[in-house]
Amino acid sequence: MREKWKEIRLRHPREAKPVKIVADAAISTVGLHGGRLLPVLLLDTSDRPDVAELIRVHESLGPGDVKAQWGRLKDHENTVALFLNFVRPVEVFMVLEFDIARQGILVEQALTGKGIYITQAEDAEDRLTKNFNRTKVIVEIGDTGFRETWDDLFYKHVVKDFRNKGLNRSDSRRAARMAIEEFRKFGSMKLRDKLPKDSGGNS
Amino acid sequence: MTSLANVLGDPKVWIPALALLVSLISVFLSWRSGKIARRALAISEGQEKRRQPQLGIYLANGYRQLTSNGQLFGFLVSITNPTDINNSIARAELQITYLLEKDVETICRLQHNPAVGESVSHNALQAAAILSLPVRIDAHQTVSGWFLFALDNQVIGKGSVDSHRLILEDTHRVSTSSDPIPVRQWLNEGKMERDTTSPSS
Numbered sequence: 001m002r003e004k005w006k007e008i009r010l011r012h013p014r015e016a017k018p019v020k021i022v023a024d025a026a027i028s029t030v031g032l033h034g035g036r037l038l039p040v041l042l043l044d045t046s047d048r049p050d051v052a053e054l055i056r057v058h059e060s061l062g063p064g065d066v067k068a069q070w071g072r073l074k075d076h077e078n079t080v081a082l083f084l085n086f087v088r089p090v091e092v093f094m095v096l097e098f099d100i101a102r103q104g105i106l107v108e109q110a111l112t113g114k115g116i117y118i119t120q121a122e123d124a125e126d127r128l129t130k131n132f133n134r135t136k137v138i139v140e141i142g143d144t145g146f147r148e149t150w151d152d153l154f155y156k157h158v159v160k161d162f163r164n165k166g167l168n169r170s171d172s173r174r175a176a177r178m179a180i181e182e183f184r185k186f187g188s189m190k191l192r193d194k195l196p197k198d199s200g201g202n203s
Numbered sequence: 204m205t206s207l208a209n210v211l212g213d214p215k216v217w218i219p220a221l222a223l224l225v226s227l228i229s230v231f232l233s234w235r236s237g238k239i240a241r242r243a244l245a246i247s248e249g250q251e252k253r254r255q256p257q258l259g260i261y262l263a264n265g266y267r268q269l270t271s272n273g274q275l276f277g278f279l280v281s282i283t284n285p286t287d288i289n290n291s292i293a294r295a296e297l298q299i300t301y302l303l304e305k306d307v308e309t310i311c312r313l314q315h316n317p318a319v320g321e322s323v324s325h326n327a328l329q330a331a332a333i334l335s336l337p338v339r340i341d342a343h344q345t346v347s348g349w350f351l352f353a354l355d356n357q358v359i360g361k362g363s364v365d366s367h368r369l370i371l372e373d374t375h376r377v378s379t380s381s382d383p384i385p386v387r388q389w390l391n392e393g394k395m396e397r398d399t400t401s402p403s404s
Contacts (some may be wrong), residue, residue: 087312089312091310091311
């Protein structure tokens, strides 16, 4: 696919800087988003009070609307970016940037699960397990036509990463294919909806 | 006289003169048809523009009522459809801009909630119907009524409200927003009486 560059109009200069991902995890919930495994991103909102506010307000006002677009930031060769434009209940624009080799599994999982969770990190060392019940906002990411581009990018960067770690060209390619296959096998896991026990199992 | 007759009788003169005349006439005709075509284009562009969805908002009144757990907002509006196509309002939202600490501006949107009408006791509400979405507005028609919103104290937390704006979205997902709206305090009738009489007592 041919690259197309577009300038995004921002409301505030702080929106141009990608929001830092402090930690990540993955959650699959029965009855939510088809039980798909979705990545959870713990965001450093110290420079983005509006993002912290978005997460807080979501608890009171419930679901809203967001426009999501995958892309790349100019002169950032080894990353991909997710541009999120929240329209309701709070208007916020944010960019999440992922290092392809290091955080590619998150992108892979977001594309497979068609969504991500975002939540607020309490400090730089925070992990989801430290407070599992924190407010999480689910962001649905529909098919934006990025999959084909991503498959190509991900493979090339994983091969490059293996090459940097000392593997020869053919071994790097084989290892990259196997690693991506494993990621996908793990990522396609789903928790199936179960009928309540007292429903008698009919209909 | 003889020389004029000679000139007119000489085809070398009158044929080019006739050709010049014909070409001048054709220049005039093409100029005139160009002018007509431009007018026709302007008319059809105007017609096409009138086929583009567009809504107009006229705000007659804006009120606010404080409650124990938040604020209620009521806006009496007239919505016009000046276009040649039928349309409808699919969504009505109140866009509230509020300031957090260090003057960080945040914008949230509340959905129109007709059920809020049950919590408002003011007579002004009886002046028009509470609009229930979706509202159909045919071409060149106007509808009028109340849009009501409830803002829970938890939503803006410690933030202070900076401005309000009404946003309408039509069937074609075209949004129309009002200018920032000033709101008046909405008091119940009994309270209003007390308020107005107290200064003189």
